Amino acid sequence: MYRFLLTPRWLGILALTLVAATVMVLLGNWQLDRYHGRTAVNERIDAGLRMAPVPLRDALPAPTGGPGTVGAAPAEERTFTRVTVTGRYDTDHVVLVRGRTVDTRVGFEVVTPLVLADGTAVLVNRGWIPPAPGGATARPEVPAAPAGEVAVEGRVRVSESGAGTVTRRDGRLETRRIALPHLARELPYPVHGAYLLLDEQTPAADPVFKAVPIGHANNWQNLGYVVQWWIFAAMTLFGYGWVARREARRLAGVTDDRPRDRAADPV
Incomplete structure (x- = not known):
């Protein structure tokens, strides 16, 4: 039923699917590294505020x-x-x-x-x-x-x-x-x-000076990108499986791809 997957066309589709999913997983891993790096920076900023000099x-x-x-x-x-x-x-x-x-x-x-x-x-x-x-x-x-x-x-x-x-x-x-x-x-x-x-x-600084704030890095944005890329990778693999199953059912005659004449449907 699924022997068509071994044809050159479907093997090529599988290769492209795996490459795309792999790239998306790697992009998610890269964003995960950035999330950990930015989290570490934020922790050092907070520790500097609390620590004794x-x-x-x-x-x-x-x-x-x-x-x-x-x-x-x-x-x-x-x-x-x-x-x-x-x-x-x-x-x-x-x-x-x-x-x-x-x-x-x-x-x-x-x-x-x-x-x-x-x-x-x-x-x-x-x-x-x-x-x-x-x-x-x-x-x-x-x-x-x-x-x-x-x-x-x-x-x-x-x-x-x-x-x-x-x-x-x-x-x-x-x-x-x-x-x-x-x-x-x-x-x-x-x-x-x-x-x-x-x-x-x-002696104290002149009051005209304003303290320069240290902004925290937006690490949650990176975590959002992690989830996004990994979901895309899963959707890519799921999409390949769904299309392959649909093709297998069509070849087996389970589905009818011919357009329906809706005028013949009962009212």
């Missing part, structure tokens, strides 16, 4: 190169760790990161190097400020950083990817991304391989 050196190795170089990135499990560090802000190398959105408003994030006692520096994202009147790209007035020694508490963030071109305008650096390798080349000291997102500092 640790010294910077417990989470981030010191850079070992010369001026203008960037140190090693932190271990993956150390990202979002809350740390404390003491140093002096270098107000001659303030970085304005433009095109950043907080509470639906576009403005600037202000990144300032904190120079440590050993001569290295860690970049500190001090927060978000609105642009000057005139539009989202109008350069803002940046509140001065505290003079003298500053105690900083913040969370470890890795260098951002993407275009990190750095320009200098009116004595200040500007960029679109906190890309540490690009920024380090503009600075006269070795730079740590991650930056800090400021939570608190002593």
Whole structure:
């Protein structure tokens, strides 16, 4: 009854069906990996909010190169760790990161190097400020950083990817991304391989700064894609079986594919 499945035509259909189902299963597995990866990131974000701060050196190795170089990135499990560090802000190398959105408003994030006692520096994202009147790209007035020694508490963030071109305008650096390798080349000291997102500092930060939130990754979207691809794979296999069974019944004369004359049906 099903010997027709061994014909070249049906063997080709079976091969295409298996290939399509396999690809869909693999796509589902890929999305499952992304779900686990994003879930791990969210768990580290939540753990960083709850944990007691640790010294910077417990989470981030010191850079070992010369001026203008960037140190090693932190271990993956150390990202979002809350740390404390003491140093002096270098107000001659303030970085304005433009095109950043907080509470639906576009403005600037202000990144300032904190120079440590050993001569290295860690970049500190001090927060978000609105642009000057005139539009989202109008350069803002940046509140001065505290003079003298500053105690900083913040969370470890890795260098951002993407275009990190750095320009200098009116004595200040500007960029679109906190890309540490690009920024380090503009600075006269070795730079740590991650930056800090400021939570608190002593002396206190200027109240004009708004804290930059850390958004959770949308891991549930990836889980939805997992289910979607696996359902598609199952539907593909089911569809092949359904069509094969229908063909077998037709060849056996069980079904009649001829059009019916509905005018002959009883009223």
